[in-house]
Amino acid sequence: MSDSRDSDVNGEGKTGLIDKKISRRDLLRMAGVGGAGLLLGASGVGGLFAAKERSEAKSASKAALAGDDQIVSFYGEHQAGIVTPPQDFIVFAAFDLTAGSLDEVRKLFQAWTKASAAMASGEMLGTANDNLNLPPSDTGEAEGLSPSRTTITFGVGASFFDSRFGLSAKRPAALSELPAFGGDELRMEWSGGDIGVQVNANDMQIAFHAIRNLARIARGKAVLRWTQEGFQRTSGADPTGATPRNLMGFRDGTGNPDVTDAAEMKKVVWAAGSDGTPWMDQGSYMVVRRIRMRIEVWDRSTLGDQEATFGRHRNSGAPLGSSQEFDAIDLAKQDEKGKPVIPMNAHVRLAHGDGSVKILRRSFSYSSGMDHKTGQLDAGLLFICFNRDSRKQFIPMQQKLGQSDLLNEYIVHTGSALFACFPGVREGGYIGESLF
Numbered sequence: 001m002s003d004s005r006d007s008d009v010n011g012e013g014k015t016g017l018i019d020k021k022i023s024r025r026d027l028l029r030m031a032g033v034g035g036a037g038l039l040l041g042a043s044g045v046g047g048l049f050a051a052k053e054r055s056e057a058k059s060a061s062k063a064a065l066a067g068d069d070q071i072v073s074f075y076g077e078h079q080a081g082i083v084t085p086p087q088d089f090i091v092f093a094a095f096d097l098t099a100g101s102l103d104e105v106r107k108l109f110q111a112w113t114k115a116s117a118a119m120a121s122g123e124m125l126g127t128a129n130d131n132l133n134l135p136p137s138d139t140g141e142a143e144g145l146s147p148s149r150t151t152i153t154f155g156v157g158a159s160f161f162d163s164r165f166g167l168s169a170k171r172p173a174a175l176s177e178l179p180a181f182g183g184d185e186l187r188m189e190w191s192g193g194d195i196g197v198q199v200n201a202n203d204m205q206i207a208f209h210a211i212r213n214l215a216r217i218a219r220g221k222a223v224l225r226w227t228q229e230g231f232q233r234t235s236g237a238d239p240t241g242a243t244p245r246n247l248m249g250f251r252d253g254t255g256n257p258d259v260t261d262a263a264e265m266k267k268v269v270w271a272a273g274s275d276g277t278p279w280m281d282q283g284s285y286m287v288v289r290r291i292r293m294r295i296e297v298w299d300r301s302t303l304g305d306q307e308a309t310f311g312r313h314r315n316s317g318a319p320l321g322s323s324q325e326f327d328a329i330d331l332a333k334q335d336e337k338g339k340p341v342i343p344m345n346a347h348v349r350l351a352h353g354d355g356s357v358k359i360l361r362r363s364f365s366y367s368s369g370m371d372h373k374t375g376q377l378d379a380g381l382l383f384i385c386f387n388r389d390s391r392k393q394f395i396p397m398q399q400k401l402g403q404s405d406l407l408n409e410y411i412v413h414t415g416s417a418l419f420a421c422f423p424g425v426r427e428g429g430y431i432g433e434s435l436f
Contacts, residue, residue: 094193190415
């Protein structure tokens, strides 16, 4: 909390608070310091002071929870949740439309926009939350909680543009079904969807609250197809904000482009109207892959094998042959025997290539308990990335990885989806307005 807030809570400085305490003591002193005075302090005027102080403290606490550092605006040129610094938790949901007309779909996105803007600000939904004769308009589990930097990001899949709503001609060429990759063992219950919604927050209950209410609002127009919760180390556990580690113990996302570099983001992340789809101008394409890790096999591997698989040192995150996490990847470097220091099939070598193809990773670990068929953990990575055109970025990168990545021995891709994420929305507008 800033110094200005410390010295001025709800317009009253520290001196004012001290004066209240002195006035209370003076009143008690005037009433007497014996039993009668103590009783007055407990249940009379002193009780009124205590109640007032509790009320003021509650108001100050609420103001602090809704502070600017806790709110990421839903409105803007781009959707939040893409270049936003990653929060601690994710709840991802894919929806299938059941609406019978384009007008119903439009109304759904209008309602979602209003609700999303409110939830990103930490506000309750609707006005029916104190009417005993109506179901509450908000499910209530986030009431009184901080907005926790909630972001809600919407995209649409290729199936959104089938014959149902007359939008086939508006499907972007870049939005096609992803091809089969090596290592795929895809399951329908973790793949596809007409609409994809990524909710991030620094509190899991708040993130869940957002998806729950969006699903509730969609009743009669869309149904949930699949969901996946995820996490990374919290900001409280790592105040330094270091690159998070995945469940294999290695840092995940070291090679990301600089999101503060506007020119780089235009090149790597943001679609342009000149790409062939005007309504996608300033939007992005989101790839979602559910990657199960063979945890038990990995945990029996030597540290040397693990580092050779990734092509990085586990402790520092540095490329093999280097000492610092962000050192340049030297693919030509050889050891004393003339062998590449970074193995030819190491994950980092194949993903990096010549450095010209980049994506923005925004992945989270997941754990879905135990697979009762195998008795092993169902845990891994909810891989999410954003790119300007997956045909030129993610797909060729994943094709190389699927063919020969050493990591394939320890992972299997069980879910897959690609969504065209709308450009941002202005206040008074609604998400997807450029399409509809």
